[in-house]
Amino acid sequence: MSKLMAALEKAFTKLRRKSVSIAIFNKYDGVIQRGPFKGLKINGNANTSRGTLGGKILGVYEPEVMQEIVDLGPFEDVVNFGAADGYFSLGVLIGGLAKRSIAFEMTKKGREAVKDNAVQNGVAENVVIRGIADDSVGPQLAELHYKPETGLLLCDIEGAEFSVLSKKVLNDLKGTTIIIELHDRMMKEGLSLREALIARLPKDAKHRILTSKPTQWIDIPDIEAMSDNDRALICSEGRKVLGEWLIVTY
Numbered sequence: 001m002s003k004l005m006a007a008l009e010k011a012f013t014k015l016r017r018k019s020v021s022i023a024i025f026n027k028y029d030g031v032i033q034r035g036p037f038k039g040l041k042i043n044g045n046a047n048t049s050r051g052t053l054g055g056k057i058l059g060v061y062e063p064e065v066m067q068e069i070v071d072l073g074p075f076e077d078v079v080n081f082g083a084a085d086g087y088f089s090l091g092v093l094i095g096g097l098a099k100r101s102i103a104f105e106m107t108k109k110g111r112e113a114v115k116d117n118a119v120q121n122g123v124a125e126n127v128v129i130r131g132i133a134d135d136s137v138g139p140q141l142a143e144l145h146y147k148p149e150t151g152l153l154l155c156d157i158e159g160a161e162f163s164v165l166s167k168k169v170l171n172d173l174k175g176t177t178i179i180i181e182l183h184d185r186m187m188k189e190g191l192s193l194r195e196a197l198i199a200r201l202p203k204d205a206k207h208r209i210l211t212s213k214p215t216q217w218i219d220i221p222d223i224e225a226m227s228d229n230d231r232a233l234i235c236s237e238g239r240k241v242l243g244e245w246l247i248v249t250y
Helices: 003-027 050-057 063-072 087-094 108-120 137-143 167-172 191-200 228-235
Strands: 075-081 098-104 127-130 151-155 177-181 206-211 244-249
Touching: 003 050, 003 228, 050 228, 063 087, 063 151, 063 177, 063 206, 063 244, 075 087, 087 098, 087 108, 087 127, 087 151, 108 127, 137 167, 191 244
Parallel strands: 075 098, 075 151, 098 127, 151 177
Antiparallel strands: 177 244, 206 244
């Protein structure tokens, strides 16, 4: 197979996945239909892949993470590094899994999306929006009277977790339950980054790796009504490698 043909196949697959996803998103006007975040309305305006919108609406996007939040919660605060459109930051409020959400998002477009989505869901008073996550996170959270032992940190920052989650930040957040999406398999340094991150955890922290599993779509009429190919695409999260998360508890 030529490189051109391979590139075309990849492009058409992504295009079809996006098309199927947007059709589901439009059908329900951006309102989540099932799962812990049911009832949350998102506008889809953040600078994230539109190919995930359909899965979010049908409640099959990162179900492993949602279940972890349910099992480990509820929390007083959920801190989100890489809040994107606010799917998790606001979903935990709608689902009664947290009382306050503190969203760190480096892009202006993302921050605006979180703000707009918070307003349209009537939870703006329970949302704090900040910029990029760095070594100042600890002091910022202290100013907000954040209590680590009643908080959850969700971190999905596309590989920057290995630099942002320094020993200082991890110590500042000591006691916080943490869920970190790992991107080391896509980086040159590989698993050594994961090992170094784990080594930086406070000594009394417990950790384990959560791995993505095949999406369960039974009893979801919208998915059952699709062709096999479209069904696979709506359940796909478009990952280049297997999804993995580092779960840290105390």
